[in-house]
Amino acid sequence: MAHYEGGTARIAVATLPTVSRVLGISVEELIGTSQIKRVGGKRGPQPKIAQQLERIQALPAAKQRAIV
DSSP, rough: OOHHHHHHHOOOOHHHHHHHHTTSOHHHHHHHHSOOOOOOOOSSSHHHHHHHHHHHHSHHHHHHHHHH
């Protein structure tokens, strides 16, 4: 996860279900096709991955595809 957060690695499509389960969100929320909702209603600052996903969602579609 540290390599992904640092931008030195990408997540394989096959691992998306596992990553989404660990983060407590659906795959759709993980890839940005629906709004991010936290399972369990945790409060406090967003995890770094959620912040990065929000930044990715703000990019143009072409740049999003290059990242994913």
